[in-house]
Amino acid sequence: MGIPVLDTILDVIKTPLERLIPDKNKKAEFEHALQIEVLKAGLGQMEINKVEAAHKSIFVAGWRPFIGWVCGFALAWHFILYDIAVWVQLSFFPASPQPPALNGTETLITVLLSMLGLGGLRTVEKIKGVAREGIVGKSE
Helix, strand or coil, X not given: CCCHHHXXXXXXXXXXXXXXXXXXXXXXXXXXXXXXXXXXXXXXXXHHHHHHHHCCCHXXXXXXXXXXXXXXXXXXXXXXXXXXXXXXHHHHCCXXXXXXXXCCHHHHHHHHHXXXXXXXXXXXXXXXXXXXXXXXXXXX
């Protein structure tokens, strides 16, 4: 089939489906109907995504930039600013507590790599001319 969601759903129900519907033609009809319903649900979600992305509010349409900025700041703190803050603290304020360190660097790197993947997809959108700026008649 080629669509992972459909393949997963059909793999889960394959054995019970063979028991319930022994006729191969009926089973194929049922699988086809199931595929259509899953695809309809996916199309519905795509429409919701379009409406959310077109929204003017940053709280609705701005989650990707927000995650990008948070991830960028966290990386800057973890790899640059933390060491400078510790140096300043030890040099000028030795009695004060050490600045907080980030735990879970692996999680941070996972988020970074995910964001870079989304950034790559965004670049492809811009190259193909399907980015928001490339849509004719779209008001910002």
